[in-house]
Amino acid sequence: MQEDHWENDSAEQSLGDESSSKPNEPTLSVDVDGFEGPLDLLLTMARSQKVDITKISILALTEQYLEFVGEARRLRLELAADYLVMAAWLAYLKSRLLIPKQDDGEEPSGEELAAALAFRLQRLEAMREAAAKLMNRPKLGLEVFARGAPETISIERNSTWSASLFDMLTAYATQRQRRSVTSVQMQKRAVWSLAEARALLERLVGSCAGWTAVQSYLMSYLSEPEQRRTAIASTFSASLEMVREGLIDIQQGEAFAPIYIRAKKGKANEATQLQEGALVGQDHEPA
Amino acid sequence: MQSEQIEGHELADKKQAFETLRMVEALLFASAEPLSMSELTARLPRQADIPRAVKELEEFYRHRGVRLVKVADRYAFRTAPDLAAIMQREQEEQRRLSRAALETLAIIAFHQPVTRAEIEEIRGVSTSKGTLDVLLETQWVRMRGRRRTPGRPVTYGTTLQFLDHFGLETIKDLPGLEELKGAGLLDSAIPASFFVPAPDDSDELSEDEIPLEAGEEDDFKDGISTTRTIEA
């Protein structure tokens, strides 16, 4: 299906041969090269009926097309799917045309379907003719010419530039400042967020059965000493929050002594589930 | 004495009319692109009777080697079509349109505003993106807007350059338009409808069209425009 074929000479040739030859002659050639799809092929077939396109017999055309497709299949030639779809539709159309009209009113009659197809063929034909007529007109740059050396109408642009002293000073100060500031690199402070601390605690109470010292647990996480302070502060706040929600118990022997936490019975699994999103394989302790 | 005054007045009037004619002639002659009345008005003295000058020029050049032609609402000098034979050497290299592109162009011209799906319906095959791109590149076809239907498909139409290229004064001068209309072949649906659509290349969108989004059109225009903008 090449687009570049303006003339369908070769295609028409082969079809012309086909229509003039008897069905069983071995010279039959089935060739859809150069056709732009089934509608194009149908139109060419319709033209070969050698009558006014408005007077073509859709039934004859249908039979011609079905014969063409049948032949292609007999020769085991590959046909593009849309050719087969058209064949199926035309077979249906043929059956509708041959069966006496049924007055069910729901589906369009065979005649209506045939008229629709005839209309499409006529319309395509009309557009082809229109394209040809259009191209036969005297065209600019081919038959008709514009001024070869246009004398450009010049526009003299007198640009008046505007800028205020304030604009300029602002631009200067802003840009000098921006540059002087970029030479100072501010380091991002590492801070543990409450959410991070809570996630850590939830993992901790999920994995330990009894009382666990928070600090010793944290130490396994924190290799950088500068993070310790923020980590301890955040986990402490988070643990208080979790106590309030009744998820954990917390205890401390005396001031500055290690803080211990443990999961509250029955709630621990809930916490674990929330955190891991897993609902299977949990050991449920009797509440 | 009085008659002399009147004559003097008439003479001055004629002189001015001729000056206007010269100016319009010069402006239209100088430009390769068609110029609109308003473009002419912007360049001419206020009192100039431009329509009269244009009419006189049209009349005068009707049988000359160059003619004054009307393209939409613009005017341009073009060589007379009957001299095509001796002009052939002026030809610039023109890309030949493929059959698919030609058919698509005709469908857009006659059925505009028309969507890609509608073009495909008429041709019975899918339209490759390349075909529409080629047509947009020729500047004969433009994206007009979007159809007010699900998916809001782009509608296509023809341009001023299309009219200019094919020597049409208006889209109504499309060859065979009346016959096609009469035969109902410009209808989108099969049943003989009561209203016969006509191609519409006006800049205003039709009722079932909505504008392109900002930039959609410009993207393309940027590609082809020759207007230079200076950047500070």
Next chain:
Amino acid sequence: MQSEQIEGHELADKKQAFETLRMVEALLFASAEPLSMSELTARLPRQADIPRAVKELEEFYRHRGVRLVKVADRYAFRTAPDLAAIMQREQEEQRRLSRAALETLAIIAFHQPVTRAEIEEIRGVSTSKGTLDVLLETQWVRMRGRRRTPGRPVTYGTTLQFLDHFGLETIKDLPGLEELKGAGLLDSAIPASFFVPAPDDSDELSEDEIPLEAGEEDDFKDGISTTRTIEA
């Protein structure tokens, strides 16, 4: 009978002469270059009396909006010189400087004499040629001389027009560090090493500058006097 024949003959002759005139008219109109007699001869039928056609065209267009002119030994249509005025239009445009241009201008003002590399060093980004061109076009910035360093880069400074436009009596009226701080334009947090230089816009070159070569400055002046953008 005989006279009728002669008349008929004359008529045919006139018709042919008019055809030749039409062809020459069309060819000269459509040609991108002026055409010589021999080029016209090559394109026209053998019997065509081209000199006669050219002469008639010359005569006809003598007082029209376009004229047939001879350029060396070639012919071309050109719009009549007395209509030059309508072929040109002046457009006053108020244009704002881009941020890049504004920054560059400020740096030139404060740090002059300054080279492009120094401007880039201060701004931290490369300066497009366009930015400097725009500033030169404003006539607020000029090329002063060349720096006495390898590559001898051009030094830039401000002009009298600059002072005029910004309402400064002398360049020393540009605010210094303390004034910029006082106006709230600079943070107090700027590093101690930050300084605002004392600009020098005097016509005399500084010690590390050498003069521009003859013509360098003029070249540019020519450039600005013709800052016309021509649009078709």
